Amino acid sequence: MALMTAQQYKDSLKDGRVVYLCGERVPDVLANPMLRTCIETAAIDYEMPEMEEYRDLAVVTREDGDRISRYYHVPRSGDDLLKRHELMVEATRLGSGAIPFTHDIASDAMNAVNITAALMGKEEYRERAEAYRRYLQDSDLSVAVAMSDVKGDRSQRPSSPRQGHPDYYLRIVDRNDEGIVVRGAKAHISAAAYFNELFVVPCRNMSEDDADYAVSFAIPVDTPGIIQVAHPIKADFGPLDFPVDIPLRWHTDSLIIFDDVTVPWERVFLCGEWAFAMPLVYNFAYFHRHTAASYRVPVSEMMVGMAQAMAEYNGVDKATHIIEKVTDLVIYVNMLKSLSRAACVDYVVHGGIPTPNPVITNMAKYYFASNFHRCVEIVQDVSGGLLSTAPTYADFSNPELSGFMEKYLGGTAEATAEQRLRMLQFIRRILCQEIEVLAVQGEGSFQAQRMTIYLESQEEIQKYKAMTEREAGISPH
Template identity: 45%
Template sequence: MGLRTPQQYIDSIRDDRTVFYRGEQVADVTTHPIIKKAVHHAALDFEMTEDPEYRELAVVKEGGDEYSRYFKIPASTDDLLKRSQLIEAATALGKTLVVLVKEIGTDALFALHRVSRQVDQKYETDYLRRVQAFYKHCRDNDLALSVAQTDVKGDRSAGPQNQPHPDYYTRIVERRADGIVVRGAKIHTSCTTNVNELIVLPTRAMSEADKDYALAFAIPVNTPGVKLVASPYGGSPKSEFDAPLSADRKMMETITIFDDVFVPWDRVFMAGEHDFAAAIALGFVEYHRFTAVSYKLPLVDALIGSALLMADMNGIAKAAHVRDKMIWLISYAETLRALTEMAAIRGTGDADGIFAPDALTTNMAKYHFAHHYHEALQHVQDIAGGMLVTGPGVEDFANPETGDLLRKYLGGRAGIDGEVRTRAMNMVSDLTTGDFGGYHAVLAIHAEGSLEAEKLMISRAYDSRRTLAYAKKLAGIQE
């Protein structure tokens, strides 16, 4: 099929998928008053391939074929850098909200390519061929993809086999000649309401006793038995004046239920090879945290820009404390950018020449971003002022009795009237205080792995032998 238009993408998700929103089944996700915002936001990925400004970055040409750069299997550090640049550009166009309908799915596909060959070599399975066939299907048809990895988990202190309910981790409940039957639920599955295909991965290391939980597969979202319960968070109606970033932007999150779902063997990429569950889980994370730090770049840029804008409008741009906060914000953002670029530059290839970003630097970048994010919000909110949460609405400026008074009394430095300043405040409020800002703040801590997960990966990825040997040499200690 080749590259699709935005309208072809939208038409492709008009099907019989089972989606629930606030207790009601959704007949058409493309016309639902809330979910359609996520659909049109996701269409950005398809718009960019048609836009002359972004086409060279967004499209790969190989021979006579063209396809989305997201599907380019990284074969060099330059491929990783261009992937990061595309993610950053798309997120900037999305007003700080990542698009994610190709980014996350290709993260999973790259990991599956790297690990499935190892599984085949040990168990004489046929997984790599299946992964390659599915990858080609997605690339050549320019499909939108989601990934379901995080199980609902139940008792977090117990493994899959020791739960009070056997389905707290997604599992195989039947093996048939033509495929498997799967039961369970995954949570925090982004974009699932408005993609074509869903990739399911293990969420953790598994023991032999957990082998029925060690599975990876892909299915169309409208497969019978797949039920998507969409989160209503951030779904209240908004005006462009009050919420200039999020009024027309949305990412849907779902609890994805597998109610005895049949998966044919050619869509199964792991079925019981428990000793490779961790490798697939971590292999996906290795790519997806790199995606994460790439899409955080427009967000931290927006925080700097918001602080600069409000400092100017409030007439405090030259204040010493504002200068100090701005230096902190710039250092925070540019350290993230440098670490993200270095993660690509330090990337290495496997035996098949598939490159992955450097795990140590990627996790350092993600930890740096998440650990300091709320301090960044504090500085921006301090510079902006309390009107972030106490300002008037657009209707008050339209009212002839109050409009001119508000324009007068809510103004800032010379030349800035109250309506202009309120518009700026509303943008900063949308970014840092409302449900959109809250979504960003929670994602900073939990999305793509928690702070503790990032610290663990930094510890694992760092090779301490070099520095330990150097310290011994300095101390005159013989090896």
Template identity: 35%
Template sequence: MALKTPEQYYESLRDGRVTFWDGQSIPDITKSDRFRVPLALIAHDYEYDDPDLGHLRRYRTEDGSEAHRIFQVPRTAEDLQTRVEMLMHTSIGTAVSGVFMALLQCVDDIRAVNPMYADNIERIYKYCRDNDLRGAEVITDPKGDRKRRAHEQDDPDMYVRIVERRKDGIVVRGAKLHITAASCIHELVVMPTKGMRQDETDYAVSFSIPVNTPGVKIINRSFAPAELNAFDYPASSHHSMPEGMVIFDDVFVPWERVFLAGEVQLASKLAQSLGLWERTGGVIEAVRMSELFVGLAQLVTEMQGKENDPIAQNSIAELITYAEMLRMSLDYSLRHYETTPSGMVHPNTLGINAAKYYYAANFHQTVKFLHDLSGGLVLTLPLESDLRNPESGKYILKYLATKKTVDVETRMRVYNMIRDLTADAYGGWQFVVALQAGGGLPAQRLMMNRLYPMEQARQRALAAAGATRRPGEARKAAE
């Protein structure tokens, strides 16, 4: 199969999918202004002849054909490094296709339980790879009353569940929330949101279906209105992507597309595997964003004539520390990679969880330093239209000047980027995403507690204390 062009990507979305935005049904998202920016972002990833990025986007499959590198299963440390470099230059609408890495990471465990499911995963993965399709990570259920399990809810549909098993497939009902780019891709790859118990077999379900499958409906929301301009909103005007509430209204899924249907012992493995790859993506974005914060902080400091001010230098040092800790954490996780039985190389699980926790737990505190350096102008800066108006613009040029080497329009653009990234459209989205994407802080703490080599730490602590017995052994001896 051939790689798609941007035009073919647009054409592939004209398939009758049911999607809503702001109370309106949108029969063709390629003709909607609301989808203009997100579709252009993803379409850019289909530009395989790009002289700078084309080599990162393409790779050779085992049969010699070309495919997007988002589908390359890392087999070496170099493969993993190249994947990370590619993701640095890839839209989130393409990056979410990394869900196939999560499935393939679990395929050995799944094959041991049900070979049919493993075959289905490999077949759907190759189908999407060979047809240059994109898949969404469809994982988070509404959950209802969080104190109760899936099967204990007042409404049993608070978690996606199997409502009927047939000879030719299953019927599912429920919803998934916060699904990035759901309306803009081709396949909805559904995963369990967490581990399930034996009395929750109907909720241990995983599958992949086309977005236009009968019974699928998507309700969209975005942090950025379509009409934002690039001067006032330098991030949001180019990088918005809708989040979808995906409804499964008694959707039929053929058995050949089912990855899990009641095998509760596999539910947590799938959820944890997806968590690893989602958190890896979050750390990659954190490295990029933190470096940008340092650059913006340095620029506003220089524009204010405060480059030698010790308080400003202290704040910038805090931002540098944050950026370097994230960069080193990602580097560690890649260098100390792990390998599945089938040969997939993936980032160090403990390292990625620790890095994602550090990123999320310190994000809001770090933004504080950037806001403190920038001052109130981050929020009160006049709009581009005021700058371009000859009558008002002359006052903006006069009173926003700082020194002869600083161009006022450049200064405005820097401040607009800070506001958009941290205090407005994109910034509001990022404040929540930094905490919640890939699971909130408790999810990372849980994984760190599970993965840390605790027995080694215990033994070293005992040795350092000069103890010859473990605590339990000491009590037994006393008895």
């Protein structure tokens, strides 16, 4: 089997995984209404290869003729990176702003592990990484990436005696014939509750003292000792919401506890080689922030649509300051699109794999994240106070109130009260607090992107310095 169907994906989740939600163990993730919403969001990735209009984007034919997911294909060119970018944009559009997530972050980690194995020059690691990529291509499994450790005192290194205990970063506590045993916890891991495998990578550079924390591997989610605590999401429209034909799409994220988990050797990609934690982290981040910039395109497009719709409904779309604000949103979305595409065109090659340009990628993610709240503010400004105070659908549909609602909550002659209330409901749902935090923290804080931009630009900075010194007559022309 090279490609799973959506049904096969869902069936594959019937295993012994340990997932808690709202204080209770979930016996069957498929039967839980919140997780079911997330599973349907994820299933989009398995539906796309079956949809005529996306097949060429979603599927690649391997040398042996097997059809595999584009995500698990090794990119060979800037064009491959562009197609991957377009696939993520389209998948997120289908997900009403939520990327399905089943393969893309895993492919970011897989590429980084392949690159790191090539840099290490150790044949066994290269073979293991190749074998795992082949396994993913053949099985089409969904894989969550567990990078973010819980970290404890951020000012201290993982092995520092000043950390409250030694397990704030995931670490190797034993090595035996079977494999390694790991202990620790990873936080905020998207979609892990309903994916098949966990791909674990370190979240920072390591020193020699931190060698046991330099660990990377992949294992099935139901491996004994893995305990997940997921957080609740809004899973369905309730009686207070205007009913909508399109189902809700979203994900939950898990705190994952690794309570002395055994990982077989063939699935270990980094095991104490502390100097290679940094290349692994950085190469993952180059791909992953590009993934992030890609799947933020549809939400940015939606913000333009929200602001324009509300401005037209309220009859202010010709006001100068509103035109300026909508223009700001148009600049925002097109800047994000242009940077994301430029990172593919101007790619670099790491460990033999075309990699999205690190500086442009980090600029794209940073630009998106650092301007996100300003764009939310524009949508909030244009929408007016009803965004917060609007009566509910239950009020609107109450026969004693509906006449008043229709009469007093309309906008221009063309804009009905229902249109306005529906759009406001959509804005509240999409631009919720969770997406605001995700924009800022997801894929690393602002500082993580700025640091990468600065470090990756050293050559460029020195080039400009030399050029300036020549022009100033300090060095020979």
